[in-house]
Amino acid sequence: MKQLQVEADHPYLVHIGAGAFDLFADTYRPLLDAADQIVVIADEKVAELHLQYLLNYLTDWDIRVLTIPAGESAKSVETFMACHSFLLSESCSRNSLLLAFGGGATGDVVGFVASTFMRGVPFIQLPTTILAHDSAVGGKTAINHELGKNMIGTFYQPKAVLYDSGLLSTLPPGEVRSGMAEVIKHAFISNEQWLSELLAIEDFSLLTEDQLNRHLEKGIAVKAAIVEEDEFEGGVRKYLNFGHTLAHALEGHLGYGKITHGEAVVLGMSYALLLSEHQKLAAFIQWAKVNNYPLYLLKKIQFEALLPYMKKDKKSSKGELNFVLLEQTGHPYVDKVDEQRAFAAYEKLVSQIGEVIS
Numbered sequence: 103m104k105q106l107q108v109e110a111d112h113p114y115l116v117h118i119g120a121g122a123f124d125l126f127a128d129t130y131r132p133l134l135d136a137a138d139q140i141v142v143i144a145d146e147k148v149a150e151l152h153l154q155y156l157l158n159y160l161t162d163w164d165i166r167v168l169t170i171p172a173g174e175s176a177k178s179v180e181t182f183m184a185c186h187s188f189l190l191s192e193s194c195s196r197n198s199l200l201l202a203f204g205g206g207a208t209g210d211v212v213g214f215v216a217s218t219f220m221r222g223v224p225f226i227q228l229p230t231t232i233l234a235h236d237s238a239v240g241g242k243t244a245i246n247h248e249l250g251k252n253m254i255g256t257f258y259q260p261k262a263v264l265y266d267s268g269l270l271s272t273l274p275p276g277e278v279r280s281g282m283a284e285v286i287k288h289a290f291i292s293n294e295q296w297l298s299e300l301l302a303i304e305d306f307s308l309l310t311e312d313q314l315n316r317h318l319e320k321g322i323a324v325k326a327a328i329v330e331e332d333e334f335e336g337g338v339r340k341y342l343n344f345g346h347t348l349a350h351a352l353e354g355h356l357g358y359g360k361i362t363h364g365e366a367v368v369l370g371m372s373y374a375l376l377l378s379e380h381q382k383l384a385a386f387i388q389w390a391k392v393n394n395y396p397l398y399l400l401k402k403i404q405f406e407a408l409l410p411y412m413k414k415d416k417k418s419s420k421g422e423l424n425f426v427l428l429e430q431t432g433h434p435y436v437d438k439v440d441e442q443r444a445f446a447a448y449e450k451l452v453s454q455i456g457e458v459i460s
């Protein structure tokens with residue numbers, strides 16, 4: 103098993119590998135013993151498949167379990183309040199411990215609940231998707247607002263991340279596709295050679311467990327280094343938002359959960375690559391096509407429908423459009439793009455995509 107330290111608000115470890123849950127009874131026993139209540143909040147699909155597996159590692163403690171909707175629809179005020187109601191009804195206190203068991207959306211909403219319940223209780227991230235190699239690390243928590251994605255949230259670091267990669271084998275292809283988007287994002291902002299390796303993948307199902315784990319470890323290392331430098335996103339942390347200005351607009355416009363986050367990020371990265379005049383754009387569109395990302399959506403959605411969401415992006419102020427662009431692979435920067443240029447680039451991308459997928 104691999105482990106990586108994240109030096110944020112408090113230092114914590116990300117443990118990656120099959121058997122990560124063994125650490126409950128070992129390294130994390132004091133944390134669990136100190137809790138007056140331990141509550142697992144699990145995505146309902148993950149609970150169906152893996153809850154018993156998790157509980158088998160927790161037999162030394164009395165565990166409460168709450169299931170919440172699977173996917174992006176969990177990032178709502180309703181689910182947030184349902185979690186608080188459950189914690190109150192179970193007489194939880196500031197000494198209680200939450201375990202967030204699921205993908206990125208579960209980690210985001212449970213993290214937000216942990217940061218607000220009685221003004222903050224400890225929590226551990228137990229990610230179950232590839233996408234969550236990104237979202238479970240770094241302490242961004244959030245729920246969505248109809249006017250924008252992740253608009254209500256906090257920076258709140260977990261006590262640990264136990265990433266049992268054995269659970270990834272049950273992921274459906276759409277979830278793998280979504281997760282690999284954040285992996286390739288980490289490569290774009292950090293490393294040309296790694297990027298070329300990823301761009302050569304034509305079928306994610308052919309990745310061995312070892313290969314996948316290696317990509318996840320690299321992604322987590324890139325993320326951890328950036329978070330350590332800029333936990334609260336005053337500067338370099340914005341680079342982790344590569345592809346996200348357009349992605350969040352697509353998710354908001356289509357309705358949360360109608361497109362997976364990773365699929366939206368792939369479309370967003372293709373747009374950012376065009377704005378960057380990056381030489382890998384054509385190769386990236388081809389990669390997205392063979393790996394079945396929904397490029398066709400850009401042909402169906404007008405720029406004007408996305409514009410209001412992009413203007414509200416968290417990197418922007420005064421309604422300006424801000425994007426993470428690449429001078430070259432591994433050299434991101436944030437830049438303001440005027441509306442005319444943004445529109446022209448969108449039209450150009452749609453036409454370029456049209457030629458590839460027609």
Ligand SMILES: O=C(O)C(=O)C[C@@H](O)[C@H](O)[C@H](O)COP(=O)(O)O
Binds near residue numbers: 284416
């Ligand atoms: O950790 C970060 O910082 C990121 O931007 C990582 C993103 O991949 C992730 O989707 C994040 O939740 C987006 O945050 P937001 O602040 O743009 O809503």
